Each structure stands twice: as C-alpha cells, then as structure tokens.
Amino acid sequence: MQIPAPFDYVRAASVGDALALLERHGPESRVVAGGHSLLPMMKLRLARPEWLIDINGLAELDFVTEEIDRLSIGALTRHTTLLESALVGRLFPIVHDAERVIADPVVRNRGTIGGSLCQADPAEDLSTVCDVLRASVVIVGPGGEREVDMADFHRGPYESACEQSEMVTEIRLPIVARSGSAYEKVERRVGDWAVAASGASVTLAEDGTVADACIGLTALGMEGVATAAAQSLIGRQPTEEAFVEAGRLAAEASHPTDDQRGPVDYKRHLADELTRRVLRLATQRAGQSARTGSGS
Amino acid sequence: MQITATVNGSEVVRDVEPRVLLVHYLREVLGLTGTHWGCDTSNCGTCVVLLDGQPVKSCTVLAAMVDGHEVRTVEGLADGATLDPVQQGFMEEHGLQCGFCTPGMMLTARALLDKNPHPDEGEIREAISGQICRCTGYATIVRSIQWAAAHPATAAVDGTAETVGAQA
C-alpha cells in the first residue's frame, strides 16, 4: 500500500493566504493543486513535503478569459475545463489536440494547467503546447507579481522559474492573426505519457509564405523549442518540401533516450514524422484563420 | 484533522490524518468497501468515486480534500431497493464478470449519463477509457451503459426491468 509520509495540511483561503502560508511554513511546504503529479510522488516517497497547502478552493484561479490580444487561463483550470471550452478550441486548437491525449478523462477532471507547467516533467504535454504558443506565465510571490516567458520559465526537468515561496496564478496565450497550431503524440496505450510528441504553430503572411513558426518536442530530450527547424520555414511557401526539411531538422535537434517506451532511432523517426504532420495541420488551420479572421 | 463531508447524501464527520487517501478513508474509516482499491498509481480506475458529481480516482485524492464536498460511491447508486438504471443495465447486459472494476465503471457511467443522457458508443468508450477491466469485458460494459441510457428511469425492485419513466 502506497501512503505518503506524514505531513500537515492546510487549505488556502486566497492567493495572498497561500503565499503567507508558504512563507510561514518555509522550504518544506508545497502547494497542491490537482495532486495528480505530487500525490503519486509522495506515495512513492520521492517527495516528502512537511506541509501541503491546498489551493483547490481558490475559485479565483479557475477561469478562461478572452482579452483583445490574448487568452488568459487561471492556473487552477482543470484539463477537462480546457478540453470542454469551445473558446479554447477555436483560438488554440493545439490545446484540444493535446488535452484529448493527456492521461484519461478521470485524471483530467483533477489535473490543472498550473500544476502541469510547475511539475515540468519532460513528458508534460502542456509545456510543449505553451512553448509553441509563446505563452507567458504570471508568477506571484513575496516580491509581487512578474510575467515570465515560457523560455525563461523552463529551468530543466522538474524545475521551473516558480520559486518555492511563489505561485503561478495565470497562463497567457497571445492571440495572433492568420495563425494555426497543432499537436500530435504517439503513446503506447490510451492514457499513457508520450513516447514522443510534436507541437507547432504557424503564422502566414498575406502572400501565403510563413511569417513565423515555432516547433516544440515532448519527451525527446529537448531544452526549449526546435529553433533551426522553425527558422527553416520562415519566408518560404509552406510546401511539403519545406515540412520535410523542418521535420529532418527537428529530429536532428532532438536527444531522445532509449527506455521502456522505445529505442532512440524510433523516437527520432517520430520527431521527424510528427513534426511534418503538425506543420501540415497547423498551416491548414492558419489558412482557415486567415480566411475567417479568427485567432491562432 | 476533522473533516466533514457528505457521503452518499449523509453528512459524516471524522478525524483523519492528512495523509489518508480518499480510497482508504471510504473503505477503512467509513467501511464502504464497495469502492475497490487497485493499482495505487491512478491507472486502473477501480477506485473511481464521484466528487461533486465528477469521477475522480480516489487513490490520488486526499480525504482532507473532500471536506465540505459531496462524495458518491457505489453504495449510493441505488435508491433504497430501486437500482440505478446503470446497475440494472449491468445486470441486463452482463456488464460484470469478476466484478473488480464494476464500481468504478458504474460511477463513471452515472456521471456520463448525468451530463450526456444520449452518448454514442464512442463517447461511452472515451468516458471509461481511464478504467481497466481485467476480464476485458468492455463490449458488455458498453452495452450495459447503452441499456441504462435507453432506460433512464427504471424501477427494478425485484431485479427485473420495468420502465416507468419516459423513454430516451
């Protein structure tokens, strides 16, 4: 029977209260959101916080709001809420592509976007999604509030820019005209973590060439995004040749490891193939967005 | 710590250690052993219960987290002697073999039908995709849920189906 080591538990009444509790209880205190990464680690005694600060009651962190140039998502927004939001699907179809294959529907009822990004597991799907959408993360702490780009939010596996005394409150996804995005993952079985996955966003110029692109890989040993692969597309027509080249460069930039989910060659092949597929779909969606005038 | 929760419609107040998981609280503290305890890793789904109407894996929720909330377990499905249509469906369509996954499957089915009374087969399969039937009896589980969808209000005091409400 897996049972966590003993700890004390307290429920935060507000974001301010959670921060005060983190400060009062010090380095051995952690916030818990959906608990679907932290509790399994505590059950295996890989994590042994002395204090858990439960933020599940903070309705103020559970929202999806469209603003003029961005979509704001509260840190406590559950996977299920994101998947069921028509607004999210219309503006950022990549989020729905990913959410459909994150764990299973029951796990998705608990897990949150804030918890996913803070967990920073190399196989976390939403990290890649937020990378390629060039999201920013709002962090609050004793020193006030700051907004951090995903590039700076990443500090490596299981580490982020959110310090122990701080909390993530919001994720911001910029809305860019004439843009499309897509995500595809290969998993061993339904509900499993990625063997490999790729995500892309593409922005088209008036003349149909690629004005901007971003490509991210999940569970493929990448720090950040595949810059050279994305660069190779810019200024070019989004043709199959261009996607093949970008797929090749993405695979080259990946550093997969051999594990129970598959050998290196297979994973590198997936990096290539999945990148081509998401580029095709993201470009098609960008074309639709250019015609209808809707977002990414 | 003291927690107060509504379990199957009744308020219960108990003292538990913060590290007690919901599955063990239900089984050991409240004696509601209908909730099964399986893989311990949030994969198998036999421990699924409804938390405020939504299916959750109770091996990955702290009992402390349900303070002030509503929990429904398999014991809370029937209304007295009247089985829930989902339970009746599992009887009609032979939805259980060994029965280990059944409580979790039935609660997920109940939550699905509450939200979407007329799911298609794909939606049913998606809803139960986080739960494993070791007997691989998925086809009959799906048919059981379809049966329940087609018989939304069924009185079955003696275990036989008898439709009393409006049809789907």
Ligand SMILES: Cc1cc2nc3c(=O)[nH]c(=O)nc-3n(C[C@H](O)[C@H](O)[C@H](O)COP(=O)(O)OP(=O)(O)OC[C@H]3O[C@@H](n4cnc5c(N)ncnc54)[C@H](O)[C@@H]3O)c2cc1C
């Ligand atoms: C069986 C299973 C399968 C899964 N499969 C996948 C998958 O395929 N793909 C995938 O991407 N994920 C998967 N997950 C992970 C799931 O998405 C988790 O829910 C998610 O990683 C963490 O979210 P959470 O809200 O549960 O975080 P928690 O477990 O509550 O917290 C995780 C970490 O983040 C910190 N934290 C949480 N919220 C905040 C905040 N607002 N500010 C600061 N720190 C915070 C916590 O202190 C902790 O360190 C799976 C999980 C399970 C159990």
